[in-house]
Amino acid sequence: MAKKPAKAAQSLKIPKAIIVTGKFLQAISPKLAARFAARLFTTPIKHKTPRREHDMEQSSSKEMVFIEALRKHVMVYRYGTGERTILLVHGWSGRGTQLVKFAEVFAKAGYSILSFDAPAHGKSTGKTSIMPEFIATIFQLEKQFGPFEGAVGHSLGGMSLLNAVKRGLKLKRFVTIGSGDVIQDIIDTFTDSIGLKRETGLLMRRQFEEKNHEAMDEYSSWRAAREIDIPVLVIHDHDDAEVPVSCAVHIHENLKHGTLMLTSGLGHRKILGNPDVIKKTFGFITKNNP
Incomplete structure (x- = not known):
């Protein structure tokens, strides 16, 4: 039983190029790193429809x-x-x-x-x-x-x-x-997964809140x-x-x-x-x- 979560986590591996890019941006400009993280955070991955869903x-x-x-x-x-x-x-x-x-x-x-x-x-x-x-x-x-x-x-x-x-x-x-x-836990988990500091996640959150004029924690x-x-x-x-x-x-x-x-x-x-x-x-x- 204990091995199952490990397998699931393994399937969520982030490409090395994304981690390297994020860390580079974080080193030169926290604001740019936050924008980069925000783009990743809001971009879903489109998966192929599996056979079990074809009939529906x-x-x-x-x-x-x-x-x-x-x-x-x-x-x-x-x-x-x-x-x-x-x-x-x-x-x-x-x-x-x-x-x-x-x-x-x-x-x-x-x-x-x-x-x-x-x-x-x-x-x-x-x-x-x-x-x-x-x-x-x-x-x-x-x-x-x-x-x-x-x-x-x-x-x-x-x-x-x-x-x-x-x-x-x-x-x-x-x-x-x-x-x-x-919401903050979700952001922290996300920034951890792409190798960024949690401070970058907080900056990303502030950028969202300024743009949308509402506190993310309300969600x-x-x-x-x-x-x-x-x-x-x-x-x-x-x-x-x-x-x-x-x-x-x-x-x-x-x-x-x-x-x-x-x-x-x-x-x-x-x-x-x-x-x-x-x-x-x-x-x-x-x-x-x-």
Whole structure:
């Protein structure tokens, strides 16, 4: 069991050229290093769609939707034919079909599923993105395709749901899986991974805040959690090498109506295909529904 997180961490190795460039910039100009780090921080990696997602991708009704607040287009997937709709939100460097196993279970039970490639992800436009863009997309899709019965979000998608509900997204209940918590912790982990000083991360954060005129800490999950009144199921794996399980515990502690499910041996992504996780999620979202 102890070897699994090590394997996961190994897969996240940063190219040496990026580390060398960052350290060089840090030595000559902290401001340039912070801008370089910010560009990396906001640029997702586009992965090939795996075979297990092909059926959902091909069977879905797809359309490019213009997100007015962002002036960007995102690819939207509508799967299933039911009257009640479940929103699925992928995480950083993910895709709208990544939560396919959840989509299949809900569709079989008579629900419709709506998911999307976040800005700069999958087939959507743009090269960079950040959590407020995930949130703006969610609100635009609620306006155009809602209301949503419930929602499931993975990683940054879970953080985005917490913050969207805090800001007025209407849901009966929702589920987060492998979601991060404190924004500064996320920045520290990122700067550590690319070999930069944490002071560079703080400078990067200040640059973001000056540009967007709001404190990044306002997007920390625990802050959103304490303002949410609907039931939330928080799922996380003990062996998640990308997001520590302590994040889930802290989020759960700040929810008024929270349920915590902890798993082992599934890591950050394998958890999305686990039958027990899918069953628990489905039961939670559909509770009290005929």
